[in-house]
Amino acid sequence: MSRPQIQAFFDADTNTVSYIVTDPASRHCAIIDPVLNYAAQSGHTRYDGAQRIVDAVRDQQLTVDWLLETHVHADHLSAAPWIQQQLGGKLAIGEHIRTVQDTFGRIFNAGSEFARDGRQFDHLFRDGETYTVGNMEARAIHTPGHTPACMSHVIRDAVFVGDTLFMPDYGTARCDFPGGDARTLYRSIQKLLALPDATRMFLCHDYLPEGREELVWETTVAEQRKHNIHVHEGTSEDTFVSMREARDATLDMPRLILPSVQVNMRAGHLPPAEDNGVRYLKIPLNTLGAISSRVTTDEER
Template structure:
């Protein structure tokens, strides 16, 4: 793992170069799924048409247990219409509010499925909770690539760097591509604040440090968020801001808020929140790289619901 300050210095240099040179900036399309309030992204290099898909959504109806592909097919249509070549399918973390469509997209479009290397900690915790058994590997092998903090990668000619930003979960990552940072479940629009930190392995103090790490990037860095829930008084969904805007305006972590103040606020707020509606199916699928549990003897996959366990 790289030194934290070294990784941020590398990301800062990359962002400054991208801000100075238009050719180093990605083209970004957001796809908002209102059912889960999730934004998926297609990020591509205009020079080569190589692309990454970040945080895709598999449609899932909890009452019937049925999956469908409307959200993923919209991404496929965009990729094909623009003649893009997908090289990466990236997850910022093992989501607790939606199922990933990455395996479906990989089958249709190709690309390497990737997540942060700390996914093994999440697999261990939830593998025990769901009593997943010895056939469930807890080594990240369900993914093609595990990113480490400070690791560099490319989308075509565009430079990218992975940053470990734990707190919401132990495995959360942010991905800086050109002048844009895809921050997953760390921070939301300034009027809504920040992500919760009360899931197994979450930590409000770590989350504060991770967010402040992200907010040490240049002020003009574009931040692309994984969710929006429309703060009170706002009538439209939004999912893009900048580092400077967050530092000035974020209701939870703007400049001047101390770590202890944030931890107290976050802990109290989290204690009032219900679990996400889809946490049980989402986590079971997403720790498997977006794949359903192994079918049983009748050919059907089953989602487990642990009773009185969380």
Template structure:
């Protein structure tokens, strides 16, 4: 089954979000939405999410799922905003509990912050199935970048989050709390065990070498040409490269607001008076 996939690129965060339509009905899912934030002004807006909402309405679609491939560290999720406008269930991997526990401590969250994943409508375990209209889908646990990373396979399309980049982009970092380069290599092999013709859709692209932004490739292309894992590169070589590379990387620009919001399924935390408020931990990350 071949779903119709419409991509929405957010230039500010190099994120690609998707509307995925069941080919047999007017039902769809949203994958990895973006909420806009101006850190200097302390202002949140929804231009990117509004474009997705407008597309869904224009096509006469019913939104069934709002999928997060993982707890993003480089952009804020617009899941609750989209849900308020269109409905749908918000889903993420069950290891969100690990992420909530780790970052609940880093951000000194009180007991009012529930660390049980209850902010989400569905917590996916490895191999869990679900449907978008009449299209069968399943979730694969692909940790390494973060503990909660999942690859979602919808028909002949797989949404890999940050587990893989385009072949000339390689792979994502594995040095966040709970990340692990060896685990990431094993997860990539799970993705590459899918059929060669399976379409793969990236969550990010940075246009290596100045090329145009791209977001779709195939399992076969990644197996042959991915600069970090393709052509039979060994786990040992990957771990050595990834570990050395990650040690040189700066933290993502939006990591502090992103983690606080995304571990809450896209809700902005509030202070005791009900005002939306983000924290700035010092010397913690």
């Protein structure tokens, strides 16, 4: 069986990597975690990064089967609905999006017009569910801990893990968002580390830890098992939980969590326009995290 062809698109403002995953035989593809450019200072949105993905799909004459969100991102807004308008495909996320929608629907006081049953998405994946990208079989794995709805996607010899793991020299996702849990994350990571050693692992971010100068977003299961600084082979669950909870207690909220979550819980759709024709994002005061003198610009600094 041929391996999927994988193209990565890096967004420097949010340190996010989006992917086109193509079946070389059928020329069908999936798009994973696309980014909508958002200027927090002005509230303006742009489609520069999304347009790069659309252009690549059109240039290669690909057919989009899926637009996959690995979770409700807290560091960037999703461009999936806009790309779907240009290219088609089914927009999908894990079925536990309902938990996230219920939690953040209350935090943002979204009202009864905001459905909390996941209907904004075309498909909600169950743990272990199989699907196809062209002729390639794929499998969704529920990997909560960072958020309740995190899903990893195994497509032949590749796995896309969202924020569950970072590069081995950077570690693992934070677990202090509403619904996050360090013990749950440890158990989710064990599912990923049980995949074959040679499985290519593609990450949603790279933050260039001290001592490394080159951005990298691909590793392997074997490399994570041997070298991940937070959860390498031999790290016990209790040791990991103690480390992760202590580390999370020092972190402020990500720079874009408030705009990101209230858009992404709607499958990337902006909130409905009000009676003056303008869309608004809410800023709940004194609700998430603690006030800090530091500025955290990513999910796990």
